[in-house]
Amino acid sequence: MKLFQNRSILLGVTGSIAAYKAVDLASRLTKAGAKVNAVLTPGAEKFITPLTFQSVTGCKAFTDKDLWEGETHVTHIGLGHNADFIVIAPASADFMAKLAYGFGDSLLAVSILASHCPMLAVPAMDGDMYNNPATQANIAILRDRGIHFIGPDSGHLASGLAGVGRMSEPADIFGKIRLLLSRDNYLKGKRILVTAGGTQEAIDPVRFITNRSSGKQGYAIAQAALDAGADVILVTTPTGLEAPYGCEKVLVKSAEEMQNNLLDRLPDCDALIMCAAVADFRPKQISQQKIKKSSGYHKIDLEPTEDILGEIAGIRSSMPNLKAVFGFAAESQDLIKNASEKLNKKKLDMMIANDISSSDSGFEVDQNRAFFLFPDGNKKEMPLMEKSDLAEKIIAELNRFF
Known part of the structure; x- marks a missing residue:
């Protein structure tokens, strides 16, 4: 370290x-x-x-x-x-x-x-x-x-x-x-909000829709921000990981819970790094009882979840303290094209684009490779490295906004 x-x-x-x-x-x-x-x-x-x-x-x-x-x-x-x-x-x-x-x-x-x-x-x-x-x-x-x-x-x-x-x-x-x-490092006095993990959208009291996000990259970013001297709020789904010592941990499950917590805390934050893998869809109706196999139930109607970054983009002008918003894009095809579209649509300051088609990086492993994309069209390629090392590079990019 x-x-x-x-x-x-x-x-x-x-x-x-x-x-x-x-x-x-x-x-x-x-x-x-x-x-x-x-x-x-x-x-x-x-x-x-x-x-x-x-x-x-x-x-x-x-x-x-x-x-x-x-x-x-x-x-x-x-x-x-x-x-x-x-x-x-x-x-x-x-x-x-x-x-x-x-x-x-x-x-x-x-x-x-x-x-x-x-x-x-x-x-x-x-x-x-x-x-x-x-x-x-x-x-x-x-x-x-x-x-x-x-x-x-x-x-x-x-x-x-x-x-x-x-x-x-x-x-x-x-x-x-x-x-x-x-504590006296370059982000001293800055409050950074980091999200991590994959959201869980309930089907019934037992089952839910989620994704393969382990939370490792988000937790590594939270630790890197702490190492840079920042005060860190980690809004995370259940992951089984130990939260970095010294951060404020907020546990959520669904996309709605995550959005509500972010909107409550963002006005007092200097930056948001949205690393969590938020589900795109959720069941329209949540069964109050466990769905039995014998019921013959075989169809779940879905609806879109909250567009958290889109919502933040719409109200960001009312949060003068918020100097930077970074997002993540996990794609299996057309990585740069899809991530660039999201970068511009959500009005982000930087997009971290991950190719999840490779087995040696991304979900559930300790390494990652990515591209850093910027609104002016520039990009930086990050080769395969430990998620902790990538986290340090992300935080280094954040420093230029202060």
Whole structure:
């Protein structure tokens, strides 16, 4: 991931049974392209070894021995100065208390004192310890200094009790770090609305008309917009995909529900990327009961669904904040001709045209190829690439409207 490439992340691990989760986090950060320097406190070493982190990151994991016995007496200065981001996961009550009052009794503590980068703390402890006024006061001090927090979550605790205190899951911590790293990027302050998935038009309580859209491209666009620093609203049909951390997810099913949600939210948005595959037709009548095979029922009368982009084109002049509207065209023949007609008819700023006749791109796979079409007749060809890469190129095109 470009956002993590060449980033140096200091992963502080303190004494908690949740230390094992930090290994998963270290692996995710490494796979994303970051250089991860794990620093373990003496308490952390009672639960997990430095070798574990070295194995997943490919980098030396540091302990207090490196503070006193290392080749250089300024190890902590290098770790702190060179870090682009610091995450303390898990962050114990003891370590947060020391951090709040500037103690420097461990390599991790003095490295943080020498740092000048954003920091995220991930508390993990028993619920009573977390809710203790002293712990809450220390957290308030750290927040006032600009340290970010995620969690703790609620659930089963090591004490055998249930309640608040569980360390947040590595996937959520990774998402939070990703969000914090991108918050000052080029779309900062912009609100982008993205649609994803294939709409579902009910036949009866059991059956519906839909299409093969997986939602993968729309979700990738939402993530790319977040990475660019935007606030993102994701209006999506049921897909089974995990929504990008930090976006506002709105779940809809039918074309009518999608249109109503878009029209409600668009006046406050700066751009719309209409990636959802909206059904063209729906049943004229929805059976209130499941249609039985024995009934001999064999005909469904259809009617057109809402023309969402057409409706938006007609009222766009009343939404001065809306600077750009991008659409998608999935075609099996005459790709450029059909997509260009839709581009002009819907008064779009850019059309992403997909040839769905190829098995290696489009629906249900992780790759896509496309053409970017523009109102002036120009076009850009996008060769086969990961949907995440195509999403980044789409968002890069969006940037020129602001």
